Each structure stands twice: as C-alpha cells, then as structure tokens.
Amino acid sequence: MDTTNAIDLADRIRIVLVGTQHPGNIGSAARAIKTMGLHRLVLVAPQKFPHNEADMMAAGAEDVLNAAVEVATLAEAVADCRLVLGCTARSRRVQLRELRPREAAASVRVEAGAGGEVALVFGRERTGLDNDELQLCHAAVHIPANPEYSSLNLAAAVQVLSYEVRLALLGEGDAPPAVIASANPEAVPHAELEGFFAQLADTLDAIDFHKGRAPDSAMRKLRRLFVRTGLDHKEVRLLRGILADAQRMARLAGTRDAG
Secondary structure: OOHHHHHHHHOOEEEEEEOOOOHHHHHHHHHHHHHOOOOEEEEEOOOOOOOHHHHHHHOOOHHHHHOOEEEOOHHHHOOOOOEEEEEOOOOOOOOOOEEOHHHHHHHHHHHHHOOOOEEEEEOEOOOEOOHHHHOOOOEEEOOOOOOOOOOOOHHHHHHHHHHHHHHHHHOOOOOOOOOOOOOOOOEOOHHHHHHHHHHHHHHHHHOOOOOOOOOHHHHHHHHHHHHHHOOEHHHHHHHHHHHHHHHHHHHHHHHHHHO
16 A cells, blocks of 8 residues: 555544643643654543643644644544444453454455444543443453553554554554444445434433343443444334334323223
C-alpha cells in the first residue's frame, strides 16, 4: 500500500484516551500518534486539559493536541465507529476476544479500508477501562510485555499500537489476517447498536426474562452475539420492531392481570 493510501485510511482511525489523569501523558500520546502518521485524538473526560504540561510534552505535535476532541463519555467518543478496540489488561469479569497488537492492527486496516470508522481506546493510568467501558469494545488488545514487569506508561502503549497500525497501513511486516472486523460493510455504527441494546434490556425486563436473576450476565452474552454478527440497518429495524411488539404484549398482559 502506498503512503497516500495510508494517509487516507489514517483519517478513519481515532485514538481515544479515557479519564487521563496526567496532562503530560496526553501530550506524549499526541506526539506518539503523530510520529506514526495518525492525527485524530479524542479525550474522554480528562482530569486536566488543556494544560501547560500537555503542551510541553507534545513537542512538535501541537497540531494534534489543538485538534483533539473532548467529550464526556466513551459512548459519545465511539458513537459512529464500526470497530472499537480497547487496550487493556486481561479482565475476568468482561469476556472479550483478546488480540495481540499486530492482529488488532490488521483488523484496523481491513475495517478502515472498508470505509468504517475505527477507535483504539486506552484507559486510565491506574485503573484502565471499567467494565461498562469494556462493554463498548468489540475486542481487547493486550500487549505481551514482560510478565515480571508488565506496567506500560500510557504514551508507551499508544506508541506500540500506533506503530503496529502504521506497519499494517503501509502493508509492511509479517501481518496476520484480520480477526475482528465487520463482515458486513453495511454494519450499523456504535450509537445505533447501543440504542438496540438499550431497548433489548428494557424488553427483557418487561417480559420478566431474568426472573429475579441478575441481568448483567445475559446482556453480556447477548451483546457478544449481536456484535459478532455485524447487524445492518434493516436487521436492527426488524429486531427493534420485534422488541416493540414484545413490550406491547407485555403491557397488555399486565393490564389484563391488573383487571
């Protein structure tokens, strides 16, 4: 792939930093992504931004820093994305497919090449991404660092992933086949899928599907199921129509019982 093509694909890739505590890490991350040909930086509820320390650490990447988009939630940051990958340590509570950086980069290239918006998400310095935020990701990316000292600085993690994405966009390196990408080029963006999940959760409550059990486990499994399928707009409309009818029938049943 030539450099011009790589630049075009980079326009569809955003680096998302969630709840960053130290402004210097934001500046260092801006520098890291610029060196690898990326330029879109999204900040989710940073603790201190803008800040002089961020400006100092950007060191020539002030353009990336100044163009950074600040939003309140991760859901807002990835609303139009078809592929969301969360860079995180292994989590036992949220089961996500786990990718190595090179596998993730190959998936990013395929999705961006198909015209989809892509987000690489990095969590807080100390606690990473919480479970609700991980639920918004299609897969987790784990950097295979030294197990005896696996702590990576935020900007270093951004650099590793950005480098792998750079290689993938240029068609260099021993790239594996993409393992996470929308099989359906018409797959809905994240915001539309989240609307469906919200209605699904409400419907399961309305029909008393959980019967006193905690709903989180079932919803996690259903999320994984529908995320894998890459639903398009028509499929989402069909499913939401079914859910609406189920809710209507539940209301009618409740009215009869009350009478």
